[in-house]
Amino acid sequence: MADLNSLDVLIQALRRLPGVGVKSASRMAFHLLQHDRPGALALSRALQVAADQMRHCERCHTFTQADICATCLDPRRDASKLCVVETPADQSALERTGAYHGLYFVLMGKLSPLDGIGPKDIGLKGLFDRACDGTVQEVILATNFTAEGEATAHVISEGLKSRGLRLTRLARGVPVGSELEYVDLGTIAHALLDRR
């Protein structure tokens, strides 16, 4: 068998990636060493730089290398709309639609009482301060449609409802391209309720 030490260390390190077990990690390690050493070094540098330089935007909490992220600084953005998402990945999905031109607030988590994650841990105070800065007129709740995401949206709407803001939630409904026959009943029920 190939020597232990640095190969094993690499396999163990790759296993820390989400969704990567020991088999995938071995395959990745062997691939990089056998076919793509420049790729291994590029990944090494990229990890180092990102872990060193990435921090949170002071306004929206997303990842950025500057104090304030490019989205928050963009003057073409509609500052009267604030879209609340759980993670930068969710924000990125919304951005890729090209259908939203307001600003964001990234919670970097969600309420999850079972895991001991309460309102303080996801910085709801910061969100409430931001939403009540006088510029924001509409808060769009775009947390996920999971139990935790719904609970998070509920707590935020409770916290903001007396502040004179317009509070909206992403529409629940039938996914584009799908056939009713195969859509789950809860989704169809919501699509009926929210028909327009």
Place this chain on the structure above:
Amino acid sequence: MADLNSLDVLIQALRRLPGVGVKSASRMAFHLLQHDRPGALALSRALQVAADQMRHCERCHTFTQADICATCLDPRRDASKLCVVETPADQSALERTGAYHGLYFVLMGKLSPLDGIGPKDIGLKGLFDRACDGTVQEVILATNFTAEGEATAHVISEGLKSRGLRLTRLARGVPVGSELEYVDLGTIAHALLDRR
């Protein structure tokens, strides 16, 4: 959206891993930055060290940090048996069985004429020299049971058959734990032929 630059560079670098597309790469990057920065730095170091230090054993061509790997140097190994495998991952699978105590020769590839990979590219000359060193008495062909693996085994057996060595191939047969009803016919036919 989160700033480009070092986050995007990281996502692109992660995409060079086998089996990782842009969605998985984003998830990995966000996970490391959000929840496991020590993991990101550990992976960065492990990649750097492995890419710098890993080279091929002079005797068996597997990955090692020394000139000659620990397996080749182990005096308890039976040097009269030489098992030919395609990759260190295959070698590792054989080692984990605990059923083999001979030495290895790792081709680091397989014949693949369609990809322009011929006998010279996978170092068959080195294998032939090694097999005819006077110590080796049996060569066990453990290349994969794919078209390329079978072709590789065939070429090796042709090259070695006049040298007075015992040439064997891993048995083809019904996998342990499986039911005949669900095993493919080619495998059952081989299991019949190779019955003992």
